[in-house]
Amino acid sequence: MRSFAGRDILSLKGFERNEFEHLFQIADELEPIARERRNVDLLSEKTLVTAFYQPSTRTRLAHEAAMHRLGGHVTGFSDAKMTRAGDFYQESIKDTVHMLEYYGDVLVMRHFQQGAPHEAAKWASIPVINAGDGWGEHPTQVLTDLYTIQSEMGSVDGKTIVCIGDHRMRTMHSIGYALSQFDAEMVILSPEEMSPLPEFLAELDEMGTSYRIVEHIDQVIAEADVIYMEPVVQPDYTASRQEKQDEYGLTPANYQITREVMKKAKGDSIVLHSLPRMDELLPEVDQLKHARYWQEAYNGVVMRMALLASVLGVME
Numbered sequence: 001m002r003s004f005a006g007r008d009i010l011s012l013k014g015f016e017r018n019e020f021e022h023l024f025q026i027a028d029e030l031e032p033i034a035r036e037r038r039n040v041d042l043l044s045e046k047t048l049v050t051a052f053y054q055p056s057t058r059t060r061l062a063h064e065a066a067m068h069r070l071g072g073h074v075t076g077f078s079d080a081k082m083t084r085a086g087d088f089y090q091e092s093i094k095d096t097v098h099m100l101e102y103y104g105d106v107l108v109m110r111h112f113q114q115g116a117p118h119e120a121a122k123w124a125s126i127p128v129i130n131a132g133d134g135w136g137e138h139p140t141q142v143l144t145d146l147y148t149i150q151s152e153m154g155s156v157d158g159k160t161i162v163c164i165g166d167h168r169m170r171t172m173h174s175i176g177y178a179l180s181q182f183d184a185e186m187v188i189l190s191p192e193e194m195s196p197l198p199e200f201l202a203e204l205d206e207m208g209t210s211y212r213i214v215e216h217i218d219q220v221i222a223e224a225d226v227i228y229m230e231p232v233v234q235p236d237y238t239a240s241r242q243e244k245q246d247e248y249g250l251t252p253a254n255y256q257i258t259r260e261v262m263k264k265a266k267g268d269s270i271v272l273h274s275l276p277r278m279d280e281l282l283p284e285v286d287q288l289k290h291a292r293y294w295q296e297a298y299n300g301v302v303m304r305m306a307l308l309a310s311v312l313g314v315m316e
């Protein structure tokens with residue numbers, strides 16, 4: 001297995017099965033620290049730098065919480081407009097990264113431009129973690145999601161994973177790549193204008209991800225093990241920020257999970273959603289035994305603990 005120490009985490013394309021398993025194992029080892037709300041000193045010599053050029057609640061704060069749980073330090077920005085990268089100077093990623101690499105030991109970047117963290121990694125002498133790049137990928141979210149499936153259901157193998165929502169979305173790309181390493185089926189369900197791009201499907205074919213495309217949740221709900229959701233009504237992920245509009249669409253029933261829909265689901269199926277949600281996942285589902293998105297959010301801290309400890313070389 002390739003070492004994680006010093007490694008950039010930019011994509012799940014090319015991630016190997018044993019690397020997923022290794023991170024799941026480290027997450028299991030570190031999980032009691034989060035569960036018992038303890039802070040330890042594993043990363044007391046290390047500093048995380050966050051560079052968020054797009055809004056985030058979970059991804060930035062889960063990385064920061066993970067760093068605090070492991071005794072590390074945090075610096076960075078969550079509003080690029082208040083930096084030289086976002087004002088008059090429009091400082092380049094290259095110049096920005098040449099500064100940030102002096103301020104810490106690992107850089108977590110979210111950006112509205114696909115490939116921006118990859119560009120940062122070219123210039124950084126410290127590991128770069130992609131926290132979401134445009135429509136590109138969201139590797140740490142999907143590592144969290146697969147870890148949640150593994151810990152809730154015992155294995156990712158053998159599962160029918162129904163991926164509902166906007167398939168241009170970065171999580172959908174990362175999970176498609178990741179599932180090439182598991183004996184699981186990806187079922188794709190999205191409005192036509194949010195269909196996966198042909199280039200992405202060609203990549204899935206090449207990588208050996210098993211997938212099929214359906215048109216309505218009713219076609220697959222009875223066989224789903226995991227219902228994996230993204231919004232249908234959502235902002236443009238290639239923009240740095242989009243305010244909520246006065247008028248926006250509603251999610252058609254084909255792509256909506258409700259209490260009624262879940263009556264047709266297997267008893268042991270689970271619903272995951274990386275959040276935030278709109279009306280594709282109604283709050284009435286929160287009370288059902290299937291809901292695992294709060295556990296998924298908690299696992300977001302645990303998985304980032306595993307990732308930070310790994311790329312910083314303190315857990316091998």
Ligand code: CP
Nearest residue numbers: 056057058059274275
């Ligand atoms: N799931 C996710 O990426 O959430 P944030 O946009 O709040 O980070």
